[in-house]
Amino acid sequence: MLPIIFILPLLQLVILSNAATFEVKNIKFGYIDNDRSATSRALIEKFGASTYFNVLQAYPTQIRAGAAMLRGEVDVVMEIPQQFARDLQTEQHHTLGVTINAIDGAAAGVENVYISQIVQSYNQSIIIDLSQISDAQIQPVMIETIPLFWYNETLNYKTFMVPGILVLLVTMITLFLSGMNIVREKEIGTLEQINVTPIKKSQFIIGKLFPFWAIGMALLSIGLIIAKLIFNIPMLGSLLLLYLYTSIYILVVLGIGLFISNFTDTQQQAMFIAWFFMVIFILMSGLFTPIESMPKWAQLMTEFNPIKYYVEVMRMVMLKGSGFLDILPQLIKTLVYAILMNGLAVWSYKKTT
Amino acid sequence: MGISVTNISKSYKNAKALQDISFEVKPNELFGIIGPDGAGKTTLFRILTTLLFPDQGTATVAGFDVVKDYKKIRNSVGYMPGKFSLYHDLTVEENLNFFATIFGTTIEENYNLIKDIYIQIEPFKDRRAGKLSGGMKQKLALSCALIHKPKVLFLDEPTTGVDPVSRKEFWEMLKRLQQKGITILVSTPYMDEAALCDRVALIQDGKILQIDTPEAIVKHYPTSLYNVRSTNMYQLITSLKTYEHHHSVYPFGEFVHYTDTRSDFNPEDLKVYLESKTLSDIQIERTEATIEDSFMELST
Numbered sequence: 001m002l003p004i005i006f007i008l009p010l011l012q013l014v015i016l017s018n019a020a021t022f023e024v025k026n027i028k029f030g031y032i033d034n035d036r037s038a039t040s041r042a043l044i045e046k047f048g049a050s051t052y053f054n055v056l057q058a059y060p061t062q063i064r065a066g067a068a069m070l071r072g073e074v075d076v077v078m079e080i081p082q083q084f085a086r087d088l089q090t091e092q093h094h095t096l097g098v099t100i101n102a103i104d105g106a107a108a109g110v111e112n113v114y115i116s117q118i119v120q121s122y123n124q125s126i127i128i129d130l131s132q133i134s135d136a137q138i139q140p141v142m143i144e145t146i147p148l149f150w151y152n153e154t155l156n157y158k159t160f161m162v163p164g165i166l167v168l169l170v171t172m173i174t175l176f177l178s179g180m181n182i183v184r185e186k187e188i189g190t191l192e193q194i195n196v197t198p199i200k201k202s203q204f205i206i207g208k209l210f211p212f213w214a215i216g217m218a219l220l221s222i223g224l225i226i227a228k229l230i231f232n233i234p235m236l237g238s239l240l241l242l243y244l245y246t247s248i249y250i251l252v253v254l255g256i257g258l259f260i261s262n263f264t265d266t267q268q269q270a271m272f273i274a275w276f277f278m279v280i281f282i283l284m285s286g287l288f289t290p291i292e293s294m295p296k297w298a299q300l301m302t303e304f305n306p307i308k309y310y311v312e313v314m315r316m317v318m319l320k321g322s323g324f325l326d327i328l329p330q331l332i333k334t335l336v337y338a339i340l341m342n343g344l345a346v347w348s349y350k351k352t353t
Numbered sequence: 354m355g356i357s358v359t360n361i362s363k364s365y366k367n368a369k370a371l372q373d374i375s376f377e378v379k380p381n382e383l384f385g386i387i388g389p390d391g392a393g394k395t396t397l398f399r400i401l402t403t404l405l406f407p408d409q410g411t412a413t414v415a416g417f418d419v420v421k422d423y424k425k426i427r428n429s430v431g432y433m434p435g436k437f438s439l440y441h442d443l444t445v446e447e448n449l450n451f452f453a454t455i456f457g458t459t460i461e462e463n464y465n466l467i468k469d470i471y472i473q474i475e476p477f478k479d480r481r482a483g484k485l486s487g488g489m490k491q492k493l494a495l496s497c498a499l500i501h502k503p504k505v506l507f508l509d510e511p512t513t514g515v516d517p518v519s520r521k522e523f524w525e526m527l528k529r530l531q532q533k534g535i536t537i538l539v540s541t542p543y544m545d546e547a548a549l550c551d552r553v554a555l556i557q558d559g560k561i562l563q564i565d566t567p568e569a570i571v572k573h574y575p576t577s578l579y580n581v582r583s584t585n586m587y588q589l590i591t592s593l594k595t596y597e598h599h600h601s602v603y604p605f606g607e608f609v610h611y612t613d614t615r616s617d618f619n620p621e622d623l624k625v626y627l628e629s630k631t632l633s634d635i636q637i638e639r640t641e642a643t644i645e646d647s648f649m650e651l652s653t
Contacts, residue, residue, distance in 0.1 A: 193438035193497075196402045197455045198427045 178257025236321030255341025441483030
């Protein structure tokens with residue numbers, strides 16, 4: 001059992017960190033060039049030069065392009081209207097039709113941003129081209145933004161995904177193990193034998209939970225080593241602080257697991273309930289979707305999500321180098337949560353049936 | 354310092370598991386609870402070992418109330434549940450050590466109490482408990498229940514599913530433990546084991562039918578009992594059941610136990626009747642009643 005507990009999560013860490021990316025690459029790009037001018041070809045070449053787009057082919061009509069998208073052959077279709085080059089010359093502005101396959105909404109959003117960026121940069125280059133001829137005296141006012149990505153300069157998604165996935169693994173393993181554990185003793189009958197002994201509730205529960213606490217800490221250690229060696233994740237903050245927070249955090253998870261254990265009779269029931277909470281916790285943790293974009297009530301719910309705090313702390317300490325005072329709010333909330341959950345768990349555990 | 358049970362009742366949702374049960378177990382007595390499956394034996398044990406609260410009534414074990422002084426009871430009783438409840442993935446020695454530690458004692462301290470039993474499984478002390486045979490599991494469970502030198506020992510169907518030789522050995526062990534001053538309450542569905550107890554309570558459907566020594570129960574058997582035998586067992590039983598004066602008919606080993614409603618019953622009359630039913634090799638003879646006969650008589 002012990003090798004399974006360690007090997008599988010770490011495999012997950014390596015696989016997921018490499019696979020769970022928000023970057024959208026190899027976008028299948030098609031176009032309908034009704035203009036067939038040098039200007040329109042230059043625009044299409046811009047897309048071809050981008051590493052994100054694979055310029056596949058030209059479609060003669062909108063209908064053919066629509067059919068291709070239906071078959072999944074193309075993700076983005078750009079339609080360049082007739083007289084594109086000429087109208088640009090005379091009217092100084094024009095519109096382009098872009099159709100994006102939005103079956104995957106998140107990917108569609110990203111694709112839209114990429115397209116806008118390319119069109120914008122093309123725009124700047126042609127402004128210079130066009131203005132040379134007619135109105136050289138008018139200097140166009142240009143506002144350019146130069147973003148700096150602090151704490152993750154190259155916007156490397158692994159830098160923020162690896163700490164997050166590590167959080168999930170530590171949480172999942174400790175929650176499932178602790179949730180399953182006392183129920184298992186109920187199932188095989190050893191709990192009945194234990195209950196007639198003078199052992200105290202607190203002794204029994206500490207004895208039950210301490211091994212999982214230790215496993216959780218060991219998982220974190222191995223996960224951090226992998227994060228450093230394989231993914232070269234920056235670790236700016238104090239590891240000691242990270243361990244301090246994790247040691248309290250695991251208590252919360254164990255408390256929840258024990259609480260589940262007390263209210264179920266079979267491992268199957270416990271597994272189901274543990275999954276229920278796990279899925280909600282993960283999807284509302286801010287790991288995959290930002291909490292700020294959730295509706296108000298959902299944001300309120302995330303206040304009760306321990307994974308949210310852990311993801312925050314993990315990223316803050318590792319990527320930003322936050323100190324003790326910076327994570328104090330999360331630390332206090334987690335501590336209160338830990339006391340609450342374990343108090344409930346001990347209270348609800350009865351030595352009689 | 355034995356066990357005293359007064360008017361205990363317990364129901365689960367619709368089923369009445371125990372109805373107004375009262376009995377006394379004297380200190381240092383080997384007391385048997387004899388009854389079929391579902392009679393309420395395990396419920397009674399769970400109440401006495403403080404795992405379950407009774408709906409009504411009071412009970413004391415070793416002088417402690419099962420509700421108020423449950424902590425003291427847990428220190429001074431040994432309980433061996435009907436289902437093997439030790440840790441399968443610990444070895445024999447680890448299990449024993451574990452339970453000794455929980456009770457704040459050591460194996461060495463009470464070794465003389467369990468020596469007779471433990472010595473038989475000691476060669477396998479490094480084997481995992483889950484890998485032991487049924488008889489060895491039971492000896493280990495008994496050792497673990499005894500490791501803290503309990504005053505009262507509860508054994509819930511200890512011999513169910515155990516072979517006859519091991520069963521006999523087990524009862525000999527119980528007798529020896531009794532001599533060491535331990536009060537033992539044992540339940541069993543096997544009627545033949547009842548004779549080995551000092552006193553027994555016959556229990557069915559949550560009610561006590563009779564409490565007495567095994568000898569007295571047998572002596573109080575109300576009518577004359579006959580062994581009837583023939584070549585065709587099935588036909589014999591159906592024929593006896595259609596006989597107009599029959600009181601009870603049930604198979605008992607190679608015989609059929611038969612009682613008659615008439616006080617002046619003449620076996621010859623029955624023989625004539627059975628021969629008229631084309632049965633051959635008919636034997637009818639008086640026999641002494643056993644606990645099982647008494648139970649059958651009481652429960653009908």
